Amino acid sequence: MLDNLIMGFGAALTPANLLWCFVGVLAGTVIGLLPGLGSTTGVAVLLPLTLSFEPLTALIMLAGIYYGAQYGGTITSVLISTPGEAASVVTAIDGYQMARKGRAGAALSIAAIGSFAAAIVSLVLLVAMAPPFAELALGFGPPENLAVMVLGLATIVSFSSAGGRLRGLAMAVLGILLATVGVDAATGLPRYTFGDVDLLSGLPFVQVMIGLFAVGEVLFQIRQGAAAPIRARFKDLMITKAELSRSTGAIARGSVIGYLLGCLPGAGSTLASFLAYGVEKRVSRNRHEFGQGAIEGVAAPESANNAAANANFVPTLALGIPGGATTAVLLGAFMMYGIQPGPLLFEEQPELVWGLLASFFLGNVMLLVLNLPLAPMFAQLLRIPYGYMYPLILVTSFVGAYSIDNNMFSVWVVFVFGLVGYFMKKFDLPMAPLVLGLVVGALFEKALVQTSAMGGGDLTIILTRPIALVVFLLAALLLAGPTLLKLIPRRQKETV
Amino acid sequence: MRGLIRGEGAVWALLVCLSVAMAGASFGYGVTKDGGEIGPGFLPLVSGVALALLSAACLLQSVRRQAAEREEADPGRVRTLWTVFGLLLVALLLVPLTGFLVAFGLLVFAVSAFVEKQPLVPAAGIAAAATLVIYAVFVLFLAVPLPGGLLGIGGDG
Numbered sequence: 001m002l003d004n005l006i007m008g009f010g011a012a013l014t015p016a017n018l019l020w021c022f023v024g025v026l027a028g029t030v031i032g033l034l035p036g037l038g039s040t041t042g043v044a045v046l047l048p049l050t051l052s053f054e055p056l057t058a059l060i061m062l063a064g065i066y067y068g069a070q071y072g073g074t075i076t077s078v079l080i081s082t083p084g085e086a087a088s089v090v091t092a093i094d095g096y097q098m099a100r101k102g103r104a105g106a107a108l109s110i111a112a113i114g115s116f117a118a119a120i121v122s123l124v125l126l127v128a129m130a131p132p133f134a135e136l137a138l139g140f141g142p143p144e145n146l147a148v149m150v151l152g153l154a155t156i157v158s159f160s161s162a163g164g165r166l167r168g169l170a171m172a173v174l175g176i177l178l179a180t181v182g183v184d185a186a187t188g189l190p191r192y193t194f195g196d197v198d199l200l201s202g203l204p205f206v207q208v209m210i211g212l213f214a215v216g217e218v219l220f221q222i223r224q225g226a227a228a229p230i231r232a233r234f235k236d237l238m239i240t241k242a243e244l245s246r247s248t249g250a251i252a253r254g255s256v257i258g259y260l261l262g263c264l265p266g267a268g269s270t271l272a273s274f275l276a277y278g279v280e281k282r283v284s285r286n287r288h289e290f291g292q293g294a295i296e297g298v299a300a301p302e303s304a305n306n307a308a309a310n311a312n313f314v315p316t317l318a319l320g321i322p323g324g325a326t327t328a329v330l331l332g333a334f335m336m337y338g339i340q341p342g343p344l345l346f347e348e349q350p351e352l353v354w355g356l357l358a359s360f361f362l363g364n365v366m367l368l369v370l371n372l373p374l375a376p377m378f379a380q381l382l383r384i385p386y387g388y389m390y391p392l393i394l395v396t397s398f399v400g401a402y403s404i405d406n407n408m409f410s411v412w413v414v415f416v417f418g419l420v421g422y423f424m425k426k427f428d429l430p431m432a433p434l435v436l437g438l439v440v441g442a443l444f445e446k447a448l449v450q451t452s453a454m455g456g457g458d459l460t461i462i463l464t465r466p467i468a469l470v471v472f473l474l475a476a477l478l479l480a481g482p483t484l485l486k487l488i489p490r491r492q493k494e495t496v
Numbered sequence: 497m498r499g500l501i502r503g504e505g506a507v508w509a510l511l512v513c514l515s516v517a518m519a520g521a522s523f524g525y526g527v528t529k530d531g532g533e534i535g536p537g538f539l540p541l542v543s544g545v546a547l548a549l550l551s552a553a554c555l556l557q558s559v560r561r562q563a564a565e566r567e568e569a570d571p572g573r574v575r576t577l578w579t580v581f582g583l584l585l586v587a588l589l590l591v592p593l594t595g596f597l598v599a600f601g602l603l604v605f606a607v608s609a610f611v612e613k614q615p616l617v618p619a620a621g622i623a624a625a626a627t628l629v630i631y632a633v634f635v636l637f638l639a640v641p642l643p644g645g646l647l648g649i650g651g652d653g
Contacts, residue, residue, distance in 0.1 A: 034633070045638060166550060166553055166554055166557070167554055169550055170511070170547060170550035170551055170554055173543050173546050173547045173550060174511065174515075174547055176539070176543045177515065177518060177540065177543040177544055177547055180518075180539055180540045180543070184525070184536035186536065187535070187536050189525055189526075189536045191522075191525055191536060191537075191540065192518065192521065192540075218580075219577055219580070219581060222573065222576055222577045222580055223569055223573050223574060223576075223577045224573070225570060225573050387608065387612035387614060388608060388612075388614065388622060390607075391603065391604040391607040391608055391612075391622075391623075391626075392604065392622075392626055394584065394603070394604075394607075395600045395603065395604055395626055395630065396630070398600060399596065399600065399630050399634055399640075399642070402596065402640070402642065403634055403638060403640040406640060406641055408588075408591065408643065411588060411591075412588070415584060415585070415588060418584075419581070422577075423507060427503070427504040427507060429507075444539075445539045448534060448538075448539060449533070449534050452533045452534035453533050453534075456531060456532065456533070457528070457529075457531055457532030457533040457534070458532075
């Protein structure tokens with residue numbers, strides 16, 4: 001394995017590969033900064049540019065765009081509460097609060113450091129365990145996938161505050177219900193479309209996110225009397241040693257969670273980031289600060305989504321099954337270069353596979369070098385008076401949403417969900433469960449239908465699958481645990 | 497009742513209605529298939545019923561604590577909020593006529609100059625600069641075919 005890794009670094013460390021890796025990371029970061037344009041769009045838009053490249057160089061550049069765009073999405077999540085992708089939604093919760101307290105530079109720095117650390121952890125795990133994990137992932141059937149998604153939803157609901165758990169659950173269910181709009185994947189039957197062609201493919205969740213987070217936040221800030229410009233001193237924008245040490249555990253846990261979930265086809269970075277945040281909110285010493293600007297609330301999900309992005313390549317390379325939307329586009333790129341991903345790829349083209357894996361590490365070094373000094377500068381954007389800033393946020397949000405599918409329907413979705421987002425903020429309704437429900441809704445239904453088919457209509461088949469059962473029990477414990485824990489002391493008092 | 501269900505309560509009441517309607521419509525899609533397997537209406541029915549129950553519970557909670565937690569916002573800010581929202585709607589309705597860039601350029605100018613009361617010249621400068629940057633990035637670089645409207649200005653890739 002070590003020989004393979006050395007060979008991989010040898011292949012990746014050529015001047016041309018380093019240059020295009022840097023171009024990919026930089027272009028990805030810029031693309032991620034634009035609302036609505038995430039890594040999938042970035043890779044798809046820039047794919048034609050790489051057609052004349054060597055396959056390894058092209059894939060290194062496209063992978064650079066992938067994680068560069070994720071970091072770009074983080075920047076907008078933190079600065080203006082506008083996540084570029086679903087995986088950055090959870091970062092906006094504490095990242096934006098840190099920014100409002102003048103700690104945007106620290107939030108952006110820890111996101112870059114966390115992503116870099118996650119790249120190292122996931123590279124080590126990829127080297128050590130990629131083939132066995134690929135086999136394990138293959139053993140995950142619909143019941144197990146269903147269980148993992150329920151666990152993700154339970155986690156996000158469970159970290160709504162105690163009084164808000166019911167509201168969190170309602171929002172998650174609303175997300176799943178809204179995800180049923182459009183053509184049913186199993187039968188092709190249109191549901192709740194009212195004859196509208198645009199609704200056939202369902203409610204577009206990136207546009208929904210832009211509406212909820214960006215436009216909703218702007219409207220809410222206008223009502224609040226506009227957020228004051230942040231006039232932090234330059235040195236206040238730098239990350240401190242104490243913040244770094246607080247984040248270490250969160251980064252380690254986030255990286256492992258991200259890697260594990262990233263190996264599963266379909267689960268992807270979004271679930272990983274939500275789950276990592278939920279775990280951190282349970283185990284962190286500073287859990288009372290979550291939601292108000294806890295640095296662990298940025299470190300954990302950012303590490304998780306980067307580790308998941310890297311681990312997404314396990315099912316893509318080893319099984320030919322894309323781990324997420326971006327790796328699906330990258331799979332298309334593999335085919336264009338005449339490369340057939342699958343179990344034999346590691347043996348037949350080791351230089352390409354290990355060169356690509358080694359480039360994740362190099363790309364993340366570049367991301368760190370590029371963004372650590374730039375983080376405080378990005379944070380300076382918050383000095384612009386909000387009266388000038390919010391019309392620009394509105395325009396870029398709407399034009400970004402339009403550019404996803406090139407239609408006005410996307411723009412109207414942003415408008416409607418902007419209003420929804422405003423009311424959700426006004427009444428303090430949690431947005432994260434709604435987004436996760438909407439994002440995983442289609443996958444959830446697919447797994448549910450397949451599980452039902454496996455059991456001939458009998459869903460108790462889940463009880464015969466040990467992994468699924470354990471994960472379901474864990475989810476139930478997360479949801480009911482806090483309430484049960486509250487009951488125990490009461491009973492004890494009553495008996496005394 | 498009208499006095500009781502307002503604010504957050506109205507949101508939950510709306511969700512109860514929405515979920516009941518969606519759950520009701522789910523029967524038309526077929527809740528189960530012939531072999532007893534899950535049909536296209538199953539998830540909408542289950543999630544619709546679950547949401548109706550959860551929303552009803554939240555509605556009760558909010559009605560109980562409504563009297564204690566009545567927060568009044570500054571009426572001026574609320575007026576500004578709805579003005580901006582109205583201008584957004586006007587901009588969207590203007591797109592088929594003036595095109596995307598002009599409509600949203602005008603939106604930036606109107607919000608900066610008249611809502612936020614910034615001086616006219618800087619507001620116009622910012623609106624023009626924002627329009628040009630968006631044109632350069634989205635139309636020229638990314639080849640996004642923004643609608644040009646009847647005027648055909650700066651759009652359609």
